[in-house]
Amino acid sequence: MFGSEAEKEVRKIPVSESTISKRIHNMSADIEETVCTSVKESEMFPLQVDESTDIGVNRENSSVITTHCFLHREALVAKTISNDLKSVLEQVVKMVNFIKSQPLKSRLFTKLCEELEAKHLNLLLHMEAQWLSRGKVLSRGCELKEEMLTFFTLEQQEEFSDLLADDTWCAKLSYLADIFELLNKVNASMQGKSENVLSSTDKIKALKEKLQLWGGKVKEGNLDMFSHVAVAANSGEIIPIISEHLAVLENQLQHYFPDICTENYDWIRNPFFASISTQSQLTLIEEEQLVELHHDRDLKLLHMQLPLDEFWVQIKTKYPHVAKKALVMLIQFSTSYQKEGEKSSDKQLWELERLPRDPKAFGKRYLLESICPTDTPHEIYKDDPEAVSLIFVDLEESG
Incomplete structure (x- = not known):
C-alpha cells in the first residue's frame, strides 16, 4: 500500500524475543510429538545415548536390551599399555605440543619440512576425546622423526633430541605407531550405518585371532606385520616388550568382548x-x-x-x-557412530551455516536426527535472512 520503499523499511524492524522463543518452542514440541507418535506405533525401537546417560531402565524392564558401544570398548582395550610404552607416548605428545602450541615454532618446523622435502609438513595434535587421534599422532611422529631430531637439535632441546637419537626409543615409537594404526583400522571398519552387532563381533573375533598370530610370529623374531618396526634399528631389543603388549591386548579384548557365538x-x-x-x-x-x-x-x-x-x-x-x-x-546399535557423527555434523553446521542465506539450510539441524518439523521457520521468515540466522543460532545454543 505504501510502496516497495516502505516495505523495505518495515523489514528492518527486528523480530521480538517472544516471537523467536515461541517459534523454537513450537518446533521442539512438533518434533517431540513426531518422535512419540513413531515410538508408540513401533513394536520395538533402538535408542542411542552417550556415556553420560543413566541406562538403569533395563533393571526395571527386562525386555530392554543394552549394548556397550564397540568403539568405546575397543578404545579402552587400546589404552592398555605398559609403563615403558606409555612413557614413549607421553614424550611424543610433549614434543608435538612444544612445536604446535607456539605458532612461530610451528611455522619454522613447517619450513624445515619443506626444505627437507618431507612427506608431511605438519605434526598432529593428540586429543584424548578423539580415539583415532593417538594412532595418527604416533604415525606422523614416526614419519617425521628425522625432521623432529633436526628441529630440536637446532632449538637446543636436548631432552627431545637425545630421545630421537636413541634407536631403541625410536623402535618403541615405531611399534606404537604400527599397533595403533592396526587398531585404528579395526575401529574405523566398525563405523557406518550398515554396521550391526553381528558384523562388529566378526571384526573383533578376527582381531583376537590376529593378536594370537602376531604374538607367535614375534616370538619367532618375525616382525613383518609391523611395517615401521620391521625396518627400525634395534628392533630385536624390544621383542619382549612387543610380545608382552600383544598378550595384554588379547586378554583385554577377552575382558571387554566376551565370546558371542x-x-x-x-x-x-x-x-x-x-x-x-x-x-x-x-x-x-x-x-x-x-x-x-x-x-x-x-x-x-x-x-x-x-x-x-x-x-x-x-x-x-x-x-x-x-x-x-x-x-x-x-536393530541394536553396535556403535555410537551415529551419535558421534551427529556431534561432528553439528560443529560443521555451526561453522559453515552461521549466517545461512539459503532458507532451506535452516532445516538441517533437525535433519541430523532424520526428523523435520512440520512447519519450518523459513516459511514465515523466508524474506528476512537475518531473522532466520538469529533463530538458527538460538537453536544451536539450546542444543
Missing part, C-alpha cells in the same frame, strides 16, 4: 543357506516360518537386492515371528 545367527545373515536344523534358539513357529522362507525363491532374489535390515522389515508381514527374532538382533 555368531554362528547361531547365520540364519539372520542368510536364511537361504544356513542350516535350519541347528537353530536351537528358535521356537517351533519361528522354525516353521524359517523353513518356509528358506524355500521362497522370490524372497531369495529380494535378499540379494536389499540391505539386511531392510530385507527383514520387508518380510515382517509374511513371516512375523522369525522376522521379529531377526530384527531384535539387527
